[in-house]
Amino acid sequence: MPVRKDAAGNRSVEAQVDVPGTPQGVWNAIATGPGISQWFVQSELEGRIGGTAVSHFAADGSMDSVATITAWEPPRRFVAEAPGEPGTVATEWIVEAKSGGLCSVRVVHRWFATSDDWDDQFEAHSYGWISFFRLLRLYLTHFPGQHGSAFQLLVPSSEPLADAWRKLVKPLGLVNATEQQRVTPPDTQAFEGVVERAGPQDHPELVVRLDQPAPGFAHLFALPIGGMTYLSARFFLFGDDAASIAKREEPKWRTWLQKHFPTPAE
Structure with missing residues (x-):
């Protein structure tokens, strides 16, 4: 605006x-x-x-x-x-x-x-x-009024915005994801849901309303800052088991992101 x-x-x-x-x-x-x-x-x-x-x-x-x-x-x-x-x-x-x-x-x-x-x-x-x-x-x-569990992970990449974004979403089978499409990524980071938002190329973003691993939503996006591209994976989970599921899923996602975006050697 x-x-x-x-x-x-x-x-x-x-x-x-x-x-x-x-x-x-x-x-x-x-x-x-x-x-x-x-x-x-x-x-x-x-x-x-x-x-x-x-x-x-x-x-x-x-x-x-x-x-x-x-x-x-x-x-x-x-x-x-x-x-x-x-x-x-x-x-x-x-x-x-x-x-x-x-x-x-x-x-x-x-x-x-x-x-x-x-x-x-x-x-x-x-x-x-x-x-x-x-x-x-x-x-x-x-999920009005519900208090669930959330986790957010952020990793940097030296690659340009478009390349870094593709590197994030390709293993998840989400390169060409469209709104209202049901998705089940083929990678080990399994989640299922419906795409609620697919952002444009200059502002890459995906919002997926989740069925698995718990009801909720996932927010993936890439942001250029200071010559780097920062990639974010945020999960908001609800339901009786949300806390235990978030505790299980966060380290899995952290490991997965480090595998695809390793920290550069000093």
């Missing part, structure tokens, strides 16, 4: 999605740590003004995003502010009830800058939210 800016240097970018559920149900999914962790990344959130919101983008804590809540109006709106470049960024979340059992969810990033240097990055943030919002909609459609 394009960056909006005024003559004073104030800038904003936003993304929006319609999801099923009541305002309170949707609020629980976007404004509580357990709720956010079901479709985004592992998170904690203190629901009060002055509370802390933490998002863990890497399991080792090396990519934590920490913000302070500056507005708290459940179940309608909250704002979290985080320091960083180009300065403090305020992220506003708004929930509005709609007809037909739906709610709109809108996220707005606001910041101040004296140049356009950061505009492309924040515009990319808005498209990233559109991708994550697909997972939010999937969660609220099929």
Whole structure:
């Protein structure tokens, strides 16, 4: 989404999605740590003004995003502010009830800058939210209110985006996957489900709603950063056995990714 800016240097970018559920149900999914962790990344959130919101983008804590809540109006709106470049960024979340059992969810990033240097990055943030919002909609459609188990793995590759992506999805039989296609990858990393999203070549992404190894969804994507390509495999699993299945599957996926994307020798 394009960056909006005024003559004073104030800038904003936003993304929006319609999801099923009541305002309170949707609020629980976007404004509580357990709720956010079901479709985004592992998170904690203190629901009060002055509370802390933490998002863990890497399991080792090396990519934590920490913000302070500056507005708290459940179940309608909250704002979290985080320091960083180009300065403090305020992220506003708004929930509005709609007809037909739906709610709109809108996220707005606001910041101040004296140049356009950061505009492309924040515009990319808005498209990233559109991708994550697909997972939010999937969660609220099929698993509303459930707290399952999730794991996320991230590996770097020195190969170009298209080559690295193909290297990830080819062994899984997903090179030409199309939306609504039922898939059963032939590799040892067996999972079954229906493709909910197949992204374009310049933003490669797959979302698979899973039947096996447990009900849930998988999110695979590739992202170019700093001359490298980073490949992510994220699994959100639900049901009584979700925790034990996630504990079993995570090391298998870690080994599989290391096999296909070995760490370069120093």
